Amino acid sequence: MKKLSLIFFIIILFLSQLFSEYFNEIKKKAEQGDAEAQYNLALMYHYGVGTLKDLKQAFYWYKKSAEQGNSDAQYSLASMYDNGEGIPKDKKRALYWYKKSAKQGNIDAQVYLELIGILKDKKKAFYWYKKSAERGDAKAQYNIALMYLNGEGVQKDLKQAFYWFKKSAEQGYAPAQLSLGFMYENGKGTLKDMKQAFYWYKKSAEQGDAEAQVKLGLMYEYGLGTLKDLKQAFFWYRKSAEQGNAAAQGLLGFMYEYGRGTLKDLKQAFYWYKKSAEQGNAIGQFMLGVAYYYGIGTLEDKKQAAYWIKKAYENGYEEAKKFWDEHDLWKYK
Secondary structure, eight states: OHHHHHHHHHHHHHHHHHHHHHHHHHHHHHHTTOHHHHHHHHHHHHHTSSSOOOHHHHHHHHHHHHTTTOHHHHHHHHHHHHHTSSSOOOHHHHHHHHHHHHHTTOHHHHHHHHHHHHTTSHHHHHHHHHHHHHTTOHHHHHHHHHHHHHTSSSOOOHHHHHHHHHHHHTTTOHHHHHHHHHHHHHTSSSOOOHHHHHHHHHHHHHTTOHHHHHHHHHHHHHTSSSOOOHHHHHHHHHHHHHTTOHHHHHHHHHHHHHTSSSOOOHHHHHHHHHHHHHTTOHHHHHHHHHHHHHTSSSOOOHHHHHHHHHHHHHTTOHHHHHHHHHTTGGGGO
């Protein structure tokens, strides 16, 4: 067993050395003005091959290559502007480079330009997404899966939705990994499989998807598809909460209030309930109202309690209505 591990390590080391040497060669050519090398160097920075992942450097070299007329670099540059990768989103610049790329015959750019003109026509949108999806475009595969899932532009087909989510997820597309986890968790288009749901939520969460991080936290908290682990639940709720996910903020507040997976900290509980409530999350609003009512992590304040409990039940949370009635909060309006 140790011998196999050593061999595996040597192989990895060898491949790493090869990639590193290739990276240095490509970088040298790119710096000399070779457009193809500049594009390849950008790809290496973009995906962390032979070097550390660096989106700013990827953007820099795509731009260098694009300005020399490389259509693939132009498309990649447009995509970075479109999605705000390594730079702030800029739809105008994105469109400019999509058009430049399309004029040179780049099929992906041409498909994109077709789509933005006809997205209101769902059947045409489906047609173009499918063309791109069949060529292996992960984002198109995800979009076509959504169309099958919701019956937009095509007849609703959960098995086809599952198929395309899986295709996209296997290419590492985080939103598709989240959706695939959802399909496994709820048995949509496939047999229910909590272990697979956990696996795909984790894949997506590790890429930074805030919604997947909440889902993963719930799986750990309740032992779904994995062993129950409150510390891991806390860890993933916090990851998501720090990205601004309102549901995660409420759940994190609860973990702090009751010392689940972390030390009990009522001030932190109050802080996260407030964050969640201010984003309009009904449960966060209810928990914040309760915190004000009993003075949990803050001074007792019945007027604030009434305000937030009312917000919660107006937002559809039935428990808030019960609390309102049982504690006569109308008196504090």
